[in-house]
Amino acid sequence: MPAVVIIGAQWGDEGKGKATDLLGSRIDYVVKFNGGNNAGHTVVIGDEKYALHLLPSGILTDGVVPVIANGVVIDIEVLFDELTALTARGVDVSRLLVSANAHVITQYHRTLDRVTERFLGKRQIGTTGRGIGPSYADKINRVGIRIQDLFDENILRQKVEGALHQKNQLLVKLYNRRAITVDEIVGDLLSYAERLRPLVADTGLLLNQALDAGKTVLFEGGQATMLDVDHGTYPFVTSSNSTSGGAATGSGVAPNRIDRVIGIVKAYTTRVGSGPFPTELLDESGEWLRTKGFEFGTTTGRPRRTGWYDAPVARYSARVNGVTDFVMTKLDVLTGLTEIPVCVAYEVDGVRVDEVPVSQSDFHHAVPIYENFPGWTEDISGAREFSDLPKAAQQYVLAVEAMSGSRISAIGVGPERDAIVVRHDLLA
Numbered sequence: 001m002p003a004v005v006i007i008g009a010q011w012g013d014e015g016k017g018k019a020t021d022l023l024g025s026r027i028d029y030v031v032k033f034n035g036g037n038n039a040g041h042t043v044v045i046g047d048e049k050y051a052l053h054l055l056p057s058g059i060l061t062d063g064v065v066p067v068i069a070n071g072v073v074i075d076i077e078v079l080f081d082e083l084t085a086l087t088a089r090g091v092d093v094s095r096l097l098v099s100a101n102a103h104v105i106t107q108y109h110r111t112l113d114r115v116t117e118r119f120l121g122k123r124q125i126g127t128t129g130r131g132i133g134p135s136y137a138d139k140i141n142r143v144g145i146r147i148q149d150l151f152d153e154n155i156l157r158q159k160v161e162g163a164l165h166q167k168n169q170l171l172v173k174l175y176n177r178r179a180i181t182v183d184e185i186v187g188d189l190l191s192y193a194e195r196l197r198p199l200v201a202d203t204g205l206l207l208n209q210a211l212d213a214g215k216t217v218l219f220e221g222g223q224a225t226m227l228d229v230d231h232g233t234y235p236f237v238t239s240s241n242s243t244s245g246g247a248a249t250g251s252g253v254a255p256n257r258i259d260r261v262i263g264i265v266k267a268y269t270t271r272v273g274s275g276p277f278p279t280e281l282l283d284e285s286g287e288w289l290r291t292k293g294f295e296f297g298t299t300t301g302r303p304r305r306t307g308w309y310d311a312p313v314a315r316y317s318a319r320v321n322g323v324t325d326f327v328m329t330k331l332d333v334l335t336g337l338t339e340i341p342v343c344v345a346y347e348v349d350g351v352r353v354d355e356v357p358v359s360q361s362d363f364h365h366a367v368p369i370y371e372n373f374p375g376w377t378e379d380i381s382g383a384r385e386f387s388d389l390p391k392a393a394q395q396y397v398l399a400v401e402a403m404s405g406s407r408i409s410a411i412g413v414g415p416e417r418d419a420i421v422v423r424h425d426l427l428a
Contacts, residue, residue: 002259002427003217005247008224009263009317011271013297013304015329016264017043017057020220021417022327022410023426028215029065029207030058033250034240035222036073036105036132045417048089055082056220059093067203070101071240071250072222073135074147075110076192098196099203100148106160107188108167108180109134115175136239138163147200150193153186160185204252211257216427219247225263225317226271233363236275244321262426263323263406265314267331267396270295270304276364279307279343293333308370310343311403316356318405325426326404329412331393332419337375340396343368344403373399381414386423389413 004023008014020030021043037054050060054074059066068074083093109131117129138144143163149156160182171177207217223242226232231243240246248255268289271277281289286306289295295304317323334340345354346366357363376390383389389397389411401408409424 003211003219003253003257004260004262004427005219005221005244005258005321006262006264007221007242007244007247007317007321007323008227009265009314009321009323009326010224010269010310011226011277012224013270013272013295014224014264014266015042015412016220017052018329018412018417018420019262019264019327019410019426020057020218021061022420022422023216023218024061025063026216026427027058027061027064027218029067029210029217030056030061031067031069031203031207031217031219031247031251032056033069033071033219033221034242034246035238036130036135037075037078038130038132038222038238042415043417050086050089050091053082054078055086055096058218058220059086059096060091062092065095065097067207067251068096068098068102069203069207069251070099071246072099073103073105073132073139073240074098075105075130076189076196080192080195096199097201097203097206098147098199100146100200101204102147103135103139104145104147104150104189105131105135106145106163106185108164108171108185109138111171111177111180112167115171115177133239145189147196150189150196151200153190156189157182157186160189207251207253208257211253217253219251219253219258221246225321226313228320231320233275233360236273260324260427261322262409263314263317263321263326264329265309265317265326265404266293266329267309267334267400268293269307269310269313272297272302272304276360276366277305277307278346278363278366278368279310280305281307289333292336293330308341308343308368309400310368311400312343312345312354312356314400314404323406325409325424326401326406327410327412327426328397328400328408331389331397331411332380332413334375334393334396335380336377340373340375341370342373342400342403344371345369371399381419383413383421384418386411386421389421 056066058064114129168179227238289306376392411421
């Protein structure tokens with residue numbers, strides 16, 4: 001049975017939960033392997049809408065074991081707030097497992113994130129201010145706090161003392177903020193320890209054992225390819241590896257155990273935060289996409305920047321992730337357009353460029369070269385077979401597929417869980 005990675009193939013918010021839902025009962029484990037509560041999934045089940053921020057979307061599927069793996073940074077307060085909210089709505093959250101090696105977001109990480117971003121002024125990156133970046137920075141600097149540290153007060157106190165020695169210097173002398181005491185951080189973290197203890201496990205071992213036993217494990221990436229700290233539009237990126245390679249380092253499952261990589265693309269493009277975005281629409285077309293697609297962040301509520309589909313970005317994602325299948329979401333949002341532009345290449349300094357430029361400066365100044373396709377007016381939300389779609393919608397999907405570097409195996413035609421057209425089995 002396979003290990004399957006689902007990743008965003010654009011700048012995030014592509015609707016990765018749609019693919020997770022599609023696999024549904026065929027999945028035994030759903031694993032969040034990167035990021036924190038700085039991005040979310042919106043899942044619609046019947047008349048119920050669930051906004052998840054830190055939890056894997058598999059927590060909503062009966063029988064699936066949701067796992068927060070070692071590559072995630074965890075705001076424990078947010079974790080328990082989400083669990084409490086889901087429990088109140090009748091969702092069974094008892095199967096959740098949390099890696100002992102995942103890193104913890106503390107009060108000082110959140111404070112530093114906010115004040116540092118303000119200090120940058122015009123050079124702001126556009127972070128969510130939730131402490132994600134500072135927590136990952138501490139991880140790399142080897143002064144981070146892990147989940148397992150909450151169960152040894154002496155070690156926890158030593159680590160907090162070491163971290164605050166430097167951070168209070170920054171807060172007080174540079175940012176004119178009050179010093180944070182060791183006791184308040186240790187006391188806050190220890191208050192969660194006993195409630196957290198039953199959830200904590202050696203998740204890397206358990207996932208490998210699950211694969212050995214023939215179980216299907218789905219790795220659900222947060223953010224997206226173009227926000228990957230190595231392969232995205234640096235420095236306007238997240239602080240973790242959100243490409244398929246991050247699934248291995250972020251979970252403890254080796255790369256050669258991964259069988260499928262599913263890339264999620266919208267039928268158009270969006271991004272949140274600063275940074276280059278060649279197909280961005282700053283006119284009424286962009287506002288139309290934003291309004292019709294309800295393009296506002298699940299976690300932040302921020303309006304998303306909107307633009308037409310970018311085929312070079314899809315090809316880039318297919319290459320760096322090893323995408324075996326694309327799932328296209330929100331095709332229904334394009335209904336009603338007379339003509340639909342698709343970016344097929346860029347012009348940089350008067351020269352046509354068919355791939356994403358490696359230079360940030362070139363990408364920032366890239367002018368999209370568009371090819372236009374006929375639109376359609378028919379309601380497609382009831383389509384369940386490819387042949388149910390209007391001819392123009394079929395032609396749009398086939399044209400985009402030919403430019404994107406891998407097959408489009410499923411197409412989202414509405415927000416509901418079952419509003420999807422399946423062309424190829426995602427696990428075959």
